Amino acid sequence: MTTHKGFDPQDFRAALGTFTTGVTIITTRAADGEPIGITANSFNSVSLNPPLVLWSLAKNARSREAFANAKHWNVHVLSAAQEALSGRFARQGEDKFSGLELDEGISKAPLLNGCTARFQCRTAFSYDGGDHIIFVGEVLAYDRSELPPLVFQSGQYALAARKPREEVRLGSTPPPECSYTEDLLGYLLGRAHYQMLHALRQLLSTQALDERSFFILSVLSIRDGLSLQEINGFISYTGMLADETSMSALESQRLVAIEQDEERTRYVLTADGREASLRQIALAKAVEEDVAAKLGTGDTMALKLLLKRLIASSDPGMPDLWSPR
Amino acid sequence: MTTHKGFDPQDFRAALGTFTTGVTIITTRAADGEPIGITANSFNSVSLNPPLVLWSLAKNARSREAFANAKHWNVHVLSAAQEALSGRFARQGEDKFSGLELDEGISKAPLLNGCTARFQCRTAFSYDGGDHIIFVGEVLAYDRSELPPLVFQSGQYALAARKPREEVRLGSTPPPECSYTEDLLGYLLGRAHYQMLHALRQLLSTQALDERSFFILSVLSIRDGLSLQEINGFISYTGMLADETSMSALESQRLVAIEQDEERTRYVLTADGREASLRQIALAKAVEEDVAAKLGTGDTMALKLLLKRLIASSDPGMPDLWSPR
Numbered sequence: 001m002t003t004h005k006g007f008d009p010q011d012f013r014a015a016l017g018t019f020t021t022g023v024t025i026i027t028t029r030a031a032d033g034e035p036i037g038i039t040a041n042s043f044n045s046v047s048l049n050p051p052l053v054l055w056s057l058a059k060n061a062r063s064r065e066a067f068a069n070a071k072h073w074n075v076h077v078l079s080a081a082q083e084a085l086s087g088r089f090a091r092q093g094e095d096k097f098s099g100l101e102l103d104e105g106i107s108k109a110p111l112l113n114g115c116t117a118r119f120q121c122r123t124a125f126s127y128d129g130g131d132h133i134i135f136v137g138e139v140l141a142y143d144r145s146e147l148p149p150l151v152f153q154s155g156q157y158a159l160a161a162r163k164p165r166e167e168v169r170l171g172s173t174p175p176p177e178c179s180y181t182e183d184l185l186g187y188l189l190g191r192a193h194y195q196m197l198h199a200l201r202q203l204l205s206t207q208a209l210d211e212r213s214f215f216i217l218s219v220l221s222i223r224d225g226l227s228l229q230e231i232n233g234f235i236s237y238t239g240m241l242a243d244e245t246s247m248s249a250l251e252s253q254r255l256v257a258i259e260q261d262e263e264r265t266r267y268v269l270t271a272d273g274r275e276a277s278l279r280q281i282a283l284a285k286a287v288e289e290d291v292a293a294k295l296g297t298g299d300t301m302a303l304k305l306l307l308k309r310l311i312a313s314s315d316p317g318m319p320d321l322w323s324p325r
Numbered sequence: 326m327t328t329h330k331g332f333d334p335q336d337f338r339a340a341l342g343t344f345t346t347g348v349t350i351i352t353t354r355a356a357d358g359e360p361i362g363i364t365a366n367s368f369n370s371v372s373l374n375p376p377l378v379l380w381s382l383a384k385n386a387r388s389r390e391a392f393a394n395a396k397h398w399n400v401h402v403l404s405a406a407q408e409a410l411s412g413r414f415a416r417q418g419e420d421k422f423s424g425l426e427l428d429e430g431i432s433k434a435p436l437l438n439g440c441t442a443r444f445q446c447r448t449a450f451s452y453d454g455g456d457h458i459i460f461v462g463e464v465l466a467y468d469r470s471e472l473p474p475l476v477f478q479s480g481q482y483a484l485a486a487r488k489p490r491e492e493v494r495l496g497s498t499p500p501p502e503c504s505y506t507e508d509l510l511g512y513l514l515g516r517a518h519y520q521m522l523h524a525l526r527q528l529l530s531t532q533a534l535d536e537r538s539f540f541i542l543s544v545l546s547i548r549d550g551l552s553l554q555e556i557n558g559f560i561s562y563t564g565m566l567a568d569e570t571s572m573s574a575l576e577s578q579r580l581v582a583i584e585q586d587e588e589r590t591r592y593v594l595t596a597d598g599r600e601a602s603l604r605q606i607a608l609a610k611a612v613e614e615d616v617a618a619k620l621g622t623g624d625t626m627a628l629k630l631l632l633k634r635l636i637a638s639s640d641p642g643m644p645d646l647w648s649p650r
Contacts, residue, residue, distance in 0.1 A: 007464075009373055015469040016370040016378070018442045019402050020476045020485055022344040044367050045341040046381050047455025048334055053341070054379075054459070056371050077344050083488070117343045127452045129461060130372025134379070136454060139332075144340040151345045153474065153485045160345055160476055160483040161627035163408070168633040170640070171647040179606050180547050182647065185616060185625070186521050186609040188632040193518035194563045195639045196511050201564060211564070222505050238519045239526060239536070281504050284511040291510060294638040295631065300510070302486035303631040306624060307513040308493040313619040314520045315495070322496040322507065 020153040023078045025089045026055060027110040028070040035097045035110045036066040039090035041152050043075055051139040053119055056132040062092065070123070072107030073137060077117040079147035080301055083157050086150065106141050117144035148298025159302035196287055203283050207276055212240040213250055214280060220256065220269045221277040222321050227264050233319050345478040348403045350414045351380060352435040353395040360422045360435045361391040364415035366477050368400055376464040378444055381457040387417065389458070393451070397432030398462060402442040404472035405626060408482050411475065431466050442469035473623025484627035521612060528608050532601055537565040538575055539605060545581065545594045546602040547646050552589050558644050
């Protein structure tokens with residue numbers, strides 16, 4: 001427990017930062033008409049009747065005078081895609097509004113778009129808050145979109161992974177002596193992967209293809225004209241390997257053609273092969289849309305983010321499939 | 326855009342709720358010594374010097390008098406495991422503190438444990454906030470743990486999936502005509518699954534086992550004495566199926582024994598089979614600990630939560646492996 005005298009500003013800030021927040025940009029217009037905006041996560045709702053919200057501004061902020069004199073200001077709850085905008089409005093000195101289209105609001109305060117929610121306010125009170133001023137505003141108008149909101153926690157942007165009201169359980173609680181539970185990450189990743197693969201497998205069976213052929217076609221659809229060794233460099237992480245037999249099978253299905261020059265053999269997709277691969281990708285995208293509809297856009301973004309972080313942290317050194325040659 | 330006169334309280338609340346927050350429990354002690362506590366997400370930091378925080382309390386709250394008269398109150402930033410505690414302190418009439426161990430604080434205000442951060446405060450100001458009172462407190466002492474915080478967004482609890490400062494990219498940006506990108510959920514799930522499987526595959530090869538055998542042993546380690554058909558009911562989602570040849574191979578490796586009665590053939594794990602399975606589970610747990618160390622505890626919890634939601638939403642109707650018989 002750190003008591004008052006021993007407060008280290010950085011450590012105290014870190015402790016406060018564990019309280020998760022959204023991210024807002026708050027805008028107003030200076031007396032001379034200049035648009036003013038800053039990023040703030042000190043926003044919160046206060047009252048429903050009358051509808052009041054609050055946020056606080058450092059007394060030494062360059063925008064202090066503008067906000068102190070302004071009658072109106074707008075709070076923009078930023079969406080997950082507005083991380084760069086958050087950064088722009090958090091820095092000083094830039095022409096923050098450059099290139100931004102503004103919507104028409106009920107006051108002259110700039111109204112940004114692409115946000116999760118917007119609250120157009122009139123200052124109701126301003127209160128002393130130590131080195132900050134607390135602005136309490138009456139909400140005169142508001143709107144919101146379905147865009148997932150941007151989150152901030154411990155100095156990092158984040159996305160929310162929402163918990164349903166009922167606990168998500170896949171099976172019964174295992175007896176205590178069972179060392180294998182549904183909570184094992186490896187089990188969850190495997191089961192999620194195989195369940196997502198279910199529809200693709202059905203398509204592959206109508207295409208008379210196995211999973212290995214699917215991976216080979218996928219790689220060739222991104223980078224054509226590869227040698228067997230290069231193909232395997234991209235698919236070996238699956239535990240499957242292509243060999244001349246598997247390539248011949250794809251050739252006899254007229255999905256792949258062989259290009260032989262003096263030095264080596266390269267494989268290219270035929271028009272049929274590209275068509276087959278496109279159908280697989282279209283199906284994968286349809287399955288993903290179905291998942292996104294069930295989980296929600298923000299949660300699906302969060303899942304992808306976490307999977308990418310997991311992959312990056314356990315990457316055995318796979319070659320970059322998309323790098324230009 | 327909804328303007329003032331048209332405010333529907335429920336819709337306005339929903340718009341405010343898109344601003345993500347942490348969850349706190351704020352405690353004090355009434356004049357008669359009764360412990361008081363409420364769940365609040367209206368907390369925020371205000372000032373570093375002096376160290377001030379704020380939160381707001383409904384004017385019609387039962388605890389209003391206690392907080393208005395108290396000099397001291399404590400803010401507890403709840404951890405991800407404290408969802409039930411949040412619910413308990415959000416409801417009225419319960420003996421909220423029943424069974425809770427309290428820590429010794431600098432005032433008589435109850436100090437809960439198991440939190441992400443705690444701020445022990447003395448009321449500095451209290452301000453009018455419409456139907457709420459805004460309490461601004463000077464932080465006299467604080468502490469924090471490494472426990473991941475609980476998040477609240479749009480009326481649901483959540484976990485944060487943090488974004489690193491640098492964008493997570495697995496490969497180069499694909500050319501615009503490429504329809505196959507690293508952003509495809511199916512690709513990410515497959516690659517994450519196969520990368521997590523990498524260490525297990527190495528173990529399996531020292532055990533002279535293939536993946537199908539791994540799934541068979543795993544199922545038998547949870548539910549012993551299954552018929553071939555029952556085993557396949559549990560592993561068919563992987564696309565792999567057990568047959569008598571695969572079971573005979575496991576029997577000749579002395580990992581599985583065959584129990585024949587009049588009606589049918591059942592398979593049971595031998596002591597060696599159980600030992601082999603335990604080594605696989607131990608490895609899977611070690612791989613998971615490694616991931617959790619890299620991603621962080623909270624992000625790993627978020628990943629598991631999202632995978633469970635994905636699995637539950639795309640479950641083709643798998644039998645419950647852990648259900649009691």
